[in-house]
Amino acid sequence: MAEVRGVVARAKGEPVEVTTIIVPDPGPGEAVVKVQACGVCHTDLHYREGGINDEFPFLLGHEAAGVVESVGEGVTGLEPGDFVVLNWRAVCGECRACKRGRPWYCFKTHNATQKMTLADGTPLSPALGIGAFAEKTLVHAGQCTKVDPSARAAAVGLLGCGVMAGIGAAINTGNVGRGDSVAVIGCGGVGSGAVAGARLAGAAKIIAVDMDPRKLEWARGFGATDAVNAREVDDVVTAIQDLTDGFGADVVIDAVGRPETWKQAFYARDLAGTVVLVGVPTPEMQLEMPLIDFFSRGGSLKSSWYGDCLPTRDFPLLVDLYQQGRLDLDAFVTEEIALDGVESAFHKMHTGDVLRSVVMF
Structure with a gap:
């Protein structure tokens, strides 16, 4: 279990706050990721405004890249130290879409089973099953896609949502x-x-x-x-x-x-x-x-x-194109900000001043 700082939306329309959250050790099929960068996406604002659902409080953030810190029982192909981009559609491999060879349509995507919480034990709803406006986050191992570790986290993390879409x-x-x-x-x-x-x-x-x-x-x-x-x-x-x-x-x-x-x-x-x-x-x-x-x-x-993407297929390919200079992911990063800059980033998003503000850890 770890105590870290994270950005939480407690109620509809209220400003977000940086507060202490509790990240449990990973259980079976889960992973804890130390977040390096996370983009501020319009979907995070939708959560804060109650436009997704009313399951407050939310732990916001989902366009993220970071390093795997630990994995739970039964996890294969993923180890501590792996550099990963997080995705919110970890395919199951067993639903009718997956069995028909169309896993990008998976109808039974996975998230972590355990809940991250506030310091008082209140369960948090992680945005898109990720919740990466936090120094560490708990996800399903299938939400972690390994990519070239030399890539810039602020840029490739954006493949986690909007740019990939x-x-x-x-x-x-x-x-x-x-x-x-x-x-x-x-x-x-x-x-x-x-x-x-x-x-x-x-x-x-x-x-x-x-x-x-x-x-x-x-x-x-x-x-x-x-x-x-x-x-x-x-x-x-x-x-x-x-x-x-x-x-x-x-x-x-x-x-x-x-x-x-x-x-x-x-x-x-x-x-x-x-x-x-x-x-x-x-x-x-x-x-x-x-x-x-x-x-x-x-x-x-x-x-x-989500751009009908298959993260295991598309993320490494697009990161390679980025590394070759054929896809300018850096151009999507308008500014790098601290964790306490998310509320300000929402305002800049409204005024059209940024393509992406990216929280750096």
Whole structure:
């Protein structure tokens, strides 16, 4: 058992606080990881605002990299000293998706069985089953993916959520291919990841769409060939069509997750094109459209879960590409902050001043 500092959200909408948390020794199938870096993701803010569930108090943080400190009984392939990126979808290997050879859709993902607690014994709900705004965290061993230990923790830890979601939305879900045209609506961390993924896949034209000129400039840095400021055009759909010979893009990725942006994605794709929804809607959002348009346009309408990634396959590959200079993960790290800077980072996220603030330990 260890006493460490961690960032906790005690109640809906209240500022987070740094406090003492208790991390138990790992049980069967579990691991304790000494966290080196953890990105501040919008999902953490969703937890604080009660947008995920009401199981307060939450131990926030989930985009993390660190070193395994100890492992529990029955853990194989993972040892103390291993440098790992944490993931929130540890596949089970036994559900119907895994047995059909589609483990990236695993319907029975694992988290640690034991609970981390406050000093008074109050159980904590770790964000996405990780809880890495803490000096150490307890996870299921399957949530640890070994990667090149010489990689920069602040950069590769971002593969734990947003950047992987974006890259995977393009490569895994959207199946972007060489010579394709791609449009990405919303160019924050996830959208910029989608731009980077489309570039890795060999897309010939990558159109970034956002209302913030700073985000459009960031997207150009990740490989966007064109930028559309949604505030400055009469119609986003027409703007995308104008950049694709009037046809629309082969793949359009909605990294915002609102009915308005999804409709733009739907109508901005070419006939038989693909729409990928990777932005997360809220439960009350509704969509109403003519059913005939779904039939007459053909193609694929997909939702991307975590970029449909398989951590054991995708994390080491992307880290290798990063180490080779072919994927600029460093560019996602806007600032490095201390543990007590998380609340301030939430404010910067709201104002669009950062792609990612990263807590360093």
